[in-house]
Amino acid sequence: MYFSIIVIPLVSTFISGFCGRWLGRYGASMFSSSFILVNFFLSLLIFFEVNICGTSTILKVSPWVSSDLLVTHWSFLFDSLTSTMLVVVNSISSLVHIYSIGYLNEDPHTPRFMSYLSIFTFFMLILVTADNIIQMFVGWEGVGIASYLLINFWFTRLSANQAALKAIITNRVGDFGLSLVILLSFLTFGSLDYLTIFSLAPLFELYEITFLNLTFNYFSVFGFFLFLGAIGKSAQLGLHVWLPDAMEGPTPVSALIHAATMVTAGIFLIIRFSPLLEFSPFTLMILTIAGSLTAFFASLTGVFQSDIKKIIAYSTCSQLGYMMFSCGLSHYNLSLFHLSNHAFFKALLFLAAGSVIHSISDEQDLRRMGALAPILPLAYSVFIIGSLALAGFPFLTGFYSKDLILEITQVFRNQNLFFFGTMSCVFGNLAVFFTSFYSFRLLFFTFLNSTNSTRYSYSSVVESTTFISIPLVLLAFLSIFAGYLSKDFFVGFGTPVWNNVIFSFPNHLYFIESEFIPPFFKWLPFIFSFLGFFSALFLNTQKINFLFYKLAFFVNKKWYWDSFYSRFLIFPLLNFGLIVSFKTLDRGFIEITGPYGMMQVVPKWALLTNRLQNGQLTQYTFFFVLTLVSVFSFMFLKLTSLYFFFTLLFFI
Template sequence: MYLLILFLPLLGSLISGFGGRWLGCRGTNIFSTFCVVISSLLSLLAFFEIGLTNTTCTIFLTSWIKSGSFYVSWGFLFDSLTVTMLVVITLISSLVHFYSIKYMENDPHQPRFMSYLEIFTFFMLMLVTADNLVQMFLGWEGVGLASYLLINFWYTRLAANQSAIKALLTNRIGDFGLSLGILLIFWVFNSVDYSVIFSLVPLFDNQFITFLGFKLRVLTLISLFLFIGAIGKSAQLGLHMWLPDAMEGPTPVSALIHAATMVTAGVFLMIRFSPLLEFSPTILFILIIFGSLTAFFAAITGVFQHDLKRVIAYSTCSQLGYMIFSCGMSCYDVSLFHLANHAFFKALLFLSAGSVIHAVSNEQDMRRMGSLLKFMPLTYSVMLIGTLALIGFPFLTGFYSKDFILELTQTLSYSNIQMFYISFACWLGTMSVFFTSFYSFRLIYLTFLNNTNLAKNSLNIIHESSIIMIFPLIVLSIGSIFIGYLTRDLFVGSGTDFWGASIFILPKHSIFIEAEELSITIKWLPFILSLLGILFASFVQIFLKTFYFKPNLQNLSSFFTFLINKKWYWDVLYNRLIVLPILDFGYLVSFKILDRGFIELSGPYGLTKFIAFWSQILIKLQTGQITHYLFFMILTFCFFSIILVYNYINFSFNLLLFFLTLFFFI
């Protein structure tokens, strides 16, 4: 049963991809969706057997690599952490598959699209079920490959090509850091199996390594490399640029990438390696700083975006910052709780956005929409539910996890040196709530409530989506309302033992008790900020509609407004400081000096011409007259005779034989 959860999506992908031309679009849709739905049902059963009964299941399939002490097997680990991720991945993937049947019905390459979706799901399942780092890295790279194929699905579009390459290259930076972490783990622990690594971590607490004259703590260095991998996959500040640009793929792809698969891989890695991170307080501090900066940066950048899907993408980046922030506070279970909750309302937002885009003839600029409430009331209702869940409105799914993270930020206690930075990080995380609420309701106003800016011919064809597209939205909206309430006590309730040994937290890092003792004012602060964001967005859209077009800002305020509107110039800085110098080096040094210089002079334009020159001389010497040949033979005999006389002391039979052979050859 457990292996079927993994291999059913693989089977569906292979048959849909290679047999799609014989199955046809309808046959491919039915078969691929059936495979992933059965996998999701089996995941629910595994959640009951493993999670609710607090057991662990390990499966050894066969050996894979064996070279000296390096041994890797095909093995699978099913614990509470794994089965929770399985439910989230397979359930969201099933709904995305079902949604794609109607959304992609007019695309001639729909079988290929469904195949890519399933192989994406398979590699993510491989990532979360692996019991060793090498097998996990296989799923890690497979997810990156599948994301490239899906973002570049419409490969005739230049924007899709550029976005896919950008995502692939940006993730290669994080993957390089993760690969260094895996190599260092094997060097230290002499194994890549989770069970061996986690059991030996306390024994290496005080081990150091010397590199370039610096004495570095081994566990801190390993954790740093793992976090670099998480920065790439989970789009933390510095390697976040690929995430908004990934919107060039079809909308179901965006829902799958942002809700349940690729972007959650980095967060899952941090949670899985909690036994190692707990012994690296420096990395935990870095996680808090990076998470808070990412949450604030993405939230404030989303305020000035006009693309419907790009706004939701920046909200994903912001929520990922909260998850990493929570991991830095050693609240891994809260981070995973928010990950599961986020999957429902983020998939709901993206699929609702797809419904809107599908209805308005593929228009994505919110400024060209408006008044869609009259034409699409059901889509408006479910998107409003997703928006309220995103901002943490009371008693919806996001409220139980996001607000809990913000409460935990108020209970941190570190050294005096770090206290300023921790307070600053808490302030950033709290202020992000206001901006998230503002841009979320700005999206609602521009898309559904304001006066329409659509062309008349577009208004005539706007209609509510079909039942095949609406059904996943209804299911996700129900999850966005009730999942947080139903699972809170199970995942993060006081005294729950659901996670068992899958998550490790040192007793000194536990801050749950302090969070329960916070004052009511602090607990209500996120809701107050969310409410202020809603009111400010309403004021701007109703009474101050020229706010974005003619801002009454001067000097420094105007500069910051323009800076945020240009996404803080991250792309420009990377292009000028990294990309262009590398291209210049590749052309001026690698190409002109090495390729065209050294290699060509020693090859086609050097040695070849030298040989050709002497061959022409030798051709001219072949005159065909015996007198010329006798002259060269006598001349050569005299030349070598002189050499023999000069070196008579070192004369030997082998030397004489060599000269005679050369003489007769000439």
Template sequence: MYLLIIFLPLLSSLISGLFGRYLGPKGSSILTVSFLILTFFLSLFSFYEVAMLNCPTYIKLISWIDSELLNIDWGFLFDSLTVTMCCVVSFVSSLVHLYSTEYMSHDPHLSRFMSYLSLFTFFMMILVTADNYVQMFVGWEGVGLCSYLLINFWFTRIQANKAAIKAMVLNRIGDFGLVIGILIMFVNYKAVDYATVFALTPLFTLETFSFLNLEVNLITLIGFFILVGAIGKSAQLGLHTWLPDAMEGPTPVSALIHAATMVTAGVFLIARSSPIYEYTPIVLNYITILGALTAFFAGTIGLVQNDLKRVIAYSTCSQLGYMVFACGLSNYTVGVFHLVNHAFFKALLFLGAGSVIHAVSDEQDMRKMGGLKSLVPFTYSMMIIGSLALIGFPFLTGFYSKDVILEVSYGKYTTAGHFSYILGSIGAFCTAFYSTRLVYLTFLAKPNGYKKVICQAYDSSYQICIALAILSIPSIFIGFYTKDMIIGLGSDFWGNSILVLPENMNMVDAEFIPTKFKLLPVFLSLLGTFVAFILYVTSSKFIFLIKFSVLGKKFYNFLNKKWFFDKVYNEYIGQFFFNFGYTISYKVIDRGIFEIFGPMGLSSSITKKASSLNNLQSGYIYHYTFLMLIGTTLLLGMRQFWLVVGEYTDYRIFIIFIISSMFYLVQQIINNKNKP
């Protein structure tokens, strides 16, 4: 059963990809959807057995690498964290497959698309079930590859090409950091499997490692480089710019990869590596600050975006910030709980956005929509549920995890904790504002699009509606029904899959923070909703005046340009590397140094010297006599020179000197001979 969870998506991908021509679009759709639904039900059984009955399972399949000290197996670890992720991934993936059968039905390459989706699911399963860092890295790179293939699915579009390359390059930066972390881990631990690494970590707390000629604490260094990998994959501040651009891919791709599963791999990695992070408080503080800044930064940018999918993409980036800073506060369980909840309502939002885009002839600009409430009532209802869950409306799924994150951040009673609480609360206001703005501009405002497009808008077919309806159920109820099990005080749900040191536990402190600090995030969320609704319904002229004031223009431009991150990367960093690559790397090093000292330079210099020596064969006896005289004199001179200075000089320097002198002498003779 456990191996079927992993390999059914691979089988589905191979059959659909290799035999799609014979199966046809309909056959590929039925096959992939059936396999993924079966994977989900098997994941539910494994969840019951592993998490509910507390029976973790370890499977060693075969030995993969067996070389001296390096022993890596194809092994699969099923604990509470793994089976939770398996259920989320398979559930969202199966619904996205079902949704895609209708959304992509017009595409002639539907079989290839379904194959890519299934392949992505397989690699995600490898990532979450691996029992060592190297096998996990295989899944990590696999989802990166599938991300590239899916974003660039419509490869004839230049923007899709650019977005896919950008995602690949920025993820390579994070992956490079992760590889360094795994290598340092192997050099010191002589192992890369989770069990050995986590067991040995407490023994290495005082060890140092020489990195770039600096003595750094070993655990801190490993934790930092693992974090770099998580920053790239989970689009944290600095390596976040690929996530909004990835919206160029088909909408089901956005829902599967960039909302529910792939981008949460970084959060999963931090939670999985909790036994390492618990012994490096410096990196934990850095994770907290980074996550809080990401939550705030992405929230402010989402306020001014006009593309329907980009607004939701920036909300994803912001919510990932909440998950990361929850992990930085040693509340990994709360971070993973928000990850699970977020997967459901964010997938609902993305698929709902796809239904809207489908209805209005692939238009994505919210300013060209409006008045869709009565034309697509079912999609409107689903988007309302998703938006309310996102802003943390009381008693919906998002409320039960988002507010707990802010409570534990305040209850930490540290500078980093209060910093994350303040920025997280402001982020909650921004989230409520842009979510309400999205709903208003898309559904409630006066129609602003072309009359022909708006009049032809309609609710999508039954595959899309079924997927949205099923997703809406966990978006409403899953937080309420699983809160006590997953993050309740005294719950033994996680077992040994997540480690929190006793001094870092603060769930009890979070329960007893002042009531006003508990209610503040809820109040700010409701205030953001109210302010956005009032401004856009009654005071649109006021918004216009603010936007066109001197200060408002600068502020709006700053946010609309995404804090100028893309500008700095393109004009300073990117341009620098392009110039360096051409002028230094290519012209000086490759075409210069390598060619001079490499085979090309060596062969050309020998050819020239041979040609020069050939010119000495003049045919005149007095020339040969002169050369013999010079040669004899040089030999006698060298012997005498060696007798005098031989005791004080290295013979190798002497030989180099002699050869250089001979070449110089020959060159001078040739030059004199060639003079007119």
């Protein structure tokens, strides 16, 4: 069972990819969806065995790297963290597979798409089940390659090509950080296995690294590179630029990337390495700062977007900020709780948006929608549920994790810890306001306002098919009840599930103190949510378009991050490549001394040699005598120099 859950998506990939020509569109889709659905039920059994029965498992398959210095196996670790991620990944992946049957019902390349989805799931399972860093890195790189293939699925579109390249190149920065983590682990611990590294970590608390006569704490350096790897995949501020552009792929791709696979890999990495990060206050500080700024930045940027999928993409970026600064506050299980909750309501929002887009002839601009609630009642209903869960409406899934994160920030703020409390508290609550604002703005523009589409387009809108509706209904139920049902499991007092997986110092945990903060601060996220709703309602009904015009323009341009990278990074590199690398080195020095130079020299040398061979006996005799004289002269000079050398040596 444990090994099957890894192999099944790979088998699904080969069947859909290589046999799709004979299975057909529906055959490949049904095969692929059935395989991933079986994988989901297996993940439920593993969850029961590991988390409920308390039987963690390590499955060693075969040796991989065996040398005097390093021994690494292909092996899989099934602990409580892995089993939880298996349920999240396989549940969302199975629903996305089923949804894709209806969404791509007219696409002739559906088998290829299903193959890409399955290989994406396979590499994500490799990532979460690995028991050593280098095997995890295989899954890490695999999800990057699979995301490139999925974003670029419609490869005839230039925008899809550019978005896929942007995603994979931006993530190379994070991959560089993670590769340094691997080297540091081997340098210090002599091993890449999680259990070995985590057990030895307390012995290296005061260990230092010297570089260029500068001394750094080992765990600070290790944590910084780990953070660099995480922000690439999880799209934190600075390396977030690929995430909105990834919307160029089909909507099921967006749901899978944003809800359960690629963007959550960075958060999973941070949670997995909690036994090391706890020894580095510096790393916890930068996690808190980066997460807080990302939550605020992405939520404010989403307010001024007009593409329905990009608004939800910035929402994902904002929610990842919550998870990141929750890890910075050392509440890793709370971050994992929000990760699992977010997977359900974010997948619901993306798939509901895809249902709307699919129904109105692939239109994504909010300004060309409106009045769709009477025509698309199911999409409207589930969109309301997803938006309320995202905004943290009481007793829905997002409420239980997001409000608890903000209550924890209140405790840190009351203890006068600026970085660990005040910043995360202020930016976290402001993000709640903007999240509520753009969520309801999205509802108004899409379903409630007067329509801006043509009469023909509006009259041709119909509700989606059964394959699209079933995942929406299931995700709607999970978005309502999953948070309530799983709260005690993730953050309940006395739960022993995370004792051997997630490590936090006791003086870093404030679950009990968060229960006794003043009631006003407990109600603060709810107040901000309603303020966001009423602001969206007021601005929508009053049609105030001139409010904060310059700020709106600045934020609508994504704070000019893309422009900044283009002007100060991309263009200088391109100019260097053209002028220095290409024209000066490649076409200049290398060509002249290499192929082009040889091509010019060889004919000239051949012509000179040809002129010397003119058939005159006197000239041949001259060259023969000249050669003999030269040889004898050289031998004479050599003997003379040896004679003087030995004479000098004798007198000395």
